Amino acid sequence: MSTSIPKIVVLGAGYAGLTTAKRLTKQLTAEQAEIVLVNKHNYHYETTWLHEVAAGTINPNQARVMISDVVSPNRVRLVYDSVVKINKDEKRVVLENSEIEYDYLVVALGFESNDFGIKGMAEHAFAIEDIDSSRLISEHIEYQFAKYNNEENVSEESLNILVGGAGFTGIEFVGELAQKVPELCKKYDIDRSKVRIINVEAAPSILPMFDKELVDYAKKSLEDRGVELKIGAAISEATSEGFIVGDDKELIKAGTIVWTGGVKASSVLGESGFELVKGKVNVNSDLRPEGVEDMFVIGDCSWVWNKEADRPYPSTAQLAMQEADVVAANLKALITNQPVEEFVFSDKGTVASLGHSDGIGNVMSGYKLSGKSAAAMKKVVDNRSLFLLGGAKLVLKKGKFRPF
Amino acid sequence: MSTSIPKIVVLGAGYAGLTTAKRLTKQLTAEQAEIVLVNKHNYHYETTWLHEVAAGTINPNQARVMISDVVSPNRVRLVYDSVVKINKDEKRVVLENSEIEYDYLVVALGFESNDFGIKGMAEHAFAIEDIDSSRLISEHIEYQFAKYNNEENVSEESLNILVGGAGFTGIEFVGELAQKVPELCKKYDIDRSKVRIINVEAAPSILPMFDKELVDYAKKSLEDRGVELKIGAAISEATSEGFIVGDDKELIKAGTIVWTGGVKASSVLGESGFELVKGKVNVNSDLRPEGVEDMFVIGDCSWVWNKEADRPYPSTAQLAMQEADVVAANLKALITNQPVEEFVFSDKGTVASLGHSDGIGNVMSGYKLSGKSAAAMKKVVDNRSLFLLGGAKLVLKKGKFRPF
16 A cells, blocks of 8 residues: 555755655645655754854854754654765665655755856865855864964964855855954954955956845945955955955965855756756746656756746745745645646845844835844844744744844 | 162963962052063963863853953053063063063963973974963864864864873863863764874873872773873874874874973073073072072972972962962062061862863862862862952852852
């Protein structure tokens, strides 16, 4: 009997995968489908909080949640292992320590840093990719401060923090650094003027998803707190000393170098023979790749076309969680022989933090926020993703209730 | 008029120097003597707590006190500068940024790590010398943990912590590590079995100041918590990889190497032409070097002979603070033309911590303590040194009130 129950395998417990698994437990009974969730770690982490982990402004443990606290291991089989390859033809997933077959697959393996082939970037720059890589950055930064007063011939640039990319992650990260660096200076008896926080961006503006008024607000907020913004300056190479920047090939030196300039889908997709467009898989409006019946690709692994704007939706946690709702509904539809539905994105707005007490945002169709109210809204947004995953209990446990 | 007031210059604001300055303000009026206290930093730190800073089990700021909170800047002129040289003949002290003349000098410049010329030790091993060097160790250890899950070919030994010397500092340090390492393993998702804490000692026993019963207790306590004790094993060389140990020249590898095996007086003394015996200055029972009238050398800079035992008193905070009492009294005697008094050490006992909830100690003429009561007593001892320096206010501010 049990062999006739369809098996849904969800790869990845990020916003997209974990929400899918959670929604599936509501949509389908144990008699209707077996659900398997595969994830490298036994925890989910808040990707949108990693810039805070990387800056050291929150405890890494606040940014992660045990998966078994979100979905019941009685209903969802939890497999903690790394995905090596997806074998579409055999409907099988190869894991590091085992293999798993599926009837339906949800690929939600998230992103990897994309250095667009910039020379030396992979070797010399840190990336904000997961909990491990993010707290390595904050530990690396703190180690530079700890060394500073202990060494005879310490380079003056060792305290500098150089961040490539002025998108969401890069700007939110330097916003946190503007808050963290004075704390580190105080802790390690170092003059604030010894530390440069430098953001380098090839594009003509920071935060391209916001309009000029909000961008100007953000720039002023960051520059007033000592962040140097080098806009319209391409990085031609990363070295052990820093970035080589701009037409005049200036070497900007720093003891900590971080690249936030781009993401691409998990390398498992390319290695499994998926066709990639700008690093991700194009999916139809039902969130399946063209011509594929039994597989959904969501979150940072895929591009979903925004027909109105004639470009893909930007990858966000909000998008991933809304996709998960539709995937769960569509899996139910497939299993119960109903028609699948189309994904339509409902934009709840976008808020970027600039440290813990400042920010900018667009919310409620065009209403703009900046300053403390945006910072407050950012915490509401962060808590909302917790609420969507784990209800009020999880918000109380991991939510952000800092005074502002 | 003011030129006729004798000028007392105290070098160093450790236990010895800061207590001397504090006592002088009680013993002598502003009309009787000018008091100058010279120290590198604007803070005093609890040297006996540095093993906790180095292990990362206390906040470095708990282990330091602003000097101006202990002695009034209205009564004591505070000079924050490094001592370069003492010119005895000209009664002058050369500082990095100025010079200062004295009528009476108290040399309390503390200790430096003494590697007894072991090859490579100065280059490759950390030392627990001051706040800066101690928190560098805890940051270095944490950085090894942060890197572990992020690197492809990370060496298995990178998490190991290798400590040379099983005296007070070395053993108290590994005791703290036995407590800290499981916390770090939990934080960084690393199996405890991946981390070795290894203490290497050339002498036939750890903690030579305690008797066999207490030493056996300490060894069992540490070994039960996973500390490896390699006793009777001399270190012939320190390399970037670890220590070369014992007759068979075994290389023990570790990502963190700390040397706690010996101390000597501040190098300023040797560079100023003081005669050194085993790294320190011998002083008479009035705490002045033989034949010197205007200078006292105390704390970790000097040896005071214990006539009963026919060997010098071991250097401890307790000894330093008792010396300071006598120096202050003798300075008053010199200024008021009274005879100086002899220093007699009154042993209040010795307590060593083995982490925050275990320890061993001798207190009240031969009464032995071990376990939680020794750990509790250790906190009493730590708080007592705060009390002697800054009264109840300082105990409340910086005291140790951990539950145990």
